[in-house]
Amino acid sequence: MDTALDTPFWRFSLDLYGRPGVDAACLSLQGRHDLDVNLLLLCVWAGQTGTRLSRADVTLLADKVAAWQGEVVQSLRAVRRWLKSQDATSAITPLADAAERLRDGVKAQELAAEQLEQALLYEAVQAGGVGAPASVGPRLAMGNLDAYFACLSREPGVADAADLAQILTAAFGDRLRPLDAIWQMQDGRDVLPA
Numbered sequence: 001m002d003t004a005l006d007t008p009f010w011r012f013s014l015d016l017y018g019r020p021g022v023d024a025a026c027l028s029l030q031g032r033h034d035l036d037v038n039l040l041l042l043c044v045w046a047g048q049t050g051t052r053l054s055r056a057d058v059t060l061l062a063d064k065v066a067a068w069q070g071e072v073v074q075s076l077r078a079v080r081r082w083l084k085s086q087d088a089t090s091a092i093t094p095l096a097d098a099a100e101r102l103r104d105g106v107k108a109q110e111l112a113a114e115q116l117e118q119a120l121l122y123e124a125v126q127a128g129g130v131g132a133p134a135s136v137g138p139r140l141a142m143g144n145l146d147a148y149f150a151c152l153s154r155e156p157g158v159a160d161a162a163d164l165a166q167i168l169t170a171a172f173g174d175r176l177r178p179l180d181a182i183w184q185m186q187d188g189r190d191v192l193p194a
Contacts, residue, residue, distance in 0.1 A: 025163035047141020052134035076110040
């Protein structure tokens with residue numbers, strides 16, 4: 001593995017994404033808002049590392065990876081999904097195993113492309129000029145997520161609040177109760193711990 005790609009942000013993302021319910025929550029948010037899960041995860045990671053991201057910061061980061069996300073990551077995802085949709089019709093043919101191996105290879109390339117995007121984001125945050133020091137915690141992560149949704153010109157709805165609460169409670173464990181996270185996102189009640 002390329003050590004330049006094995007960043008603390010990547011390791012955080014793999015750990016968080018592997019926790020119960022996080023993958024489904026991320027994919028639901030991606031499906032509803034066409035958002036970049038890597039930026040979503042970056043907002044949470046920044047909350048755990050004490051970096052406040054403004055709307056301008058998130059916009060700058062999104063612009064930095066937009067071409068890579070659109071031309072590489074999303075293109076690989078589209079190919080993988082298309083190949084998966086063909087599985088049902090090709091399951092009885094002698095080429096099914098070869099098609100499955102091809103899809104697995106595309107999936108591996110998609111993951112490698114995601115890792116490279118995360119390395120670009122990590123490098124941008126570490127280089128400075130993006131973000132400001134702040135107190136670590138779920139409130140900071142939620143503020144970062146709010147900045148991302150503002151960048152998308154969207155407000156989280158009820159389903160979004162539940163998905164974001166799933167991600168935040170997985171990231172912050174016993175420091176955050178799921179209901180507190182949902183309340184915070186639904187009506188702005190200041191119930192999150194610092």
